[in-house]
Amino acid sequence: MDKTCLNINSLHPNNGSKKGRLRLGRGQGSGKGRTCGRGHKGAKSRSGFSKKKGFEGGQMPLQRRIPKFGFKGKTCRKKIVGINLDTIQNCIDQKKENNNNIVNKEFLLKKNLVKKNSIVKILGRGELHTPLEIYAHKFSKKALHSIKKIGGKVMFI
Numbered sequence: 001m002d003k004t005c006l007n008i009n010s011l012h013p014n015n016g017s018k019k020g021r022l023r024l025g026r027g028q029g030s031g032k033g034r035t036c037g038r039g040h041k042g043a044k045s046r047s048g049f050s051k052k053k054g055f056e057g058g059q060m061p062l063q064r065r066i067p068k069f070g071f072k073g074k075t076c077r078k079k080i081v082g083i084n085l086d087t088i089q090n091c092i093d094q095k096k097e098n099n100n101n102i103v104n105k106e107f108l109l110k111k112n113l114v115k116k117n118s119i120v121k122i123l124g125r126g127e128l129h130t131p132l133e134i135y136a137h138k139f140s141k142k143a144l145h146s147i148k149k150i151g152g153k154v155m156f157i
Contacts, residue, residue, distance in 0.1 A: 080138070081118045083108065085146055086126020088134070104135040105157070120157075128152065 024036040038045040054061045088103055091111050108114045122134060124142025131151035139147075139154060147154055 079115075079118045080121050081114045082121050082123045083113055083136075084123045084125035085128050085143060087113065088122075088132070089126060089128050089130075092130060092132070101130060102133045102135070122147075 022032060023030065024032045025034075027033045035045065043049050043051075054063055056062070091107075091113075092101075092103075105114065105120065108120065109116070114120055119138070120136040121138040122136045122140065122143045124140045124146055127146055128150050131153075132147070133153040133155065134147060135155045135157055137157050139156075144154055
């Protein structure tokens with residue numbers, strides 16, 4: 001048989017190509033005893049050391065150097081409160097003494113339909129039976145049509 005023939009069972013790495021794992025802290029003679037390659041003192045020489053994500057050696061990190069801008073989430077958004085026409089009609093029916101027929105923010109606050117700083121939008125579900133003067137920030141098309149059809153007035157705040 002020819003000796004240059006390669007078989008899987010005869011494969012092996014070249015001499016000196018495979019090094020053993022470096023064993024730290026095994027005496028001075030090993031070359032990595034005493035400080036084990038960590039140097040003297042300082043945080044990096046201690047056990048359990050791990051630096052913070054984004055740490056740049058005390059320099060102001062990138063995420064703090066760059067100014068904030070852009071997206072503002074749900075916390076910054078103003079709340080738009082939708083109030084339907086049938087809800088307004090129910091409030092008018094309950095309180096018979098409202099002779100002036102004006103629905104404004106004060107009226108809605110008394111009925112606990114809105115909060116102080118909320119934006120009011122009148123929506124078109126249901127219908128009105130009495131002509132009203134309604135003050136709000138926004139109106140839907142259906143609500144505008146229904147209010148004007150009955151003879152009411154629409155006032156944008």
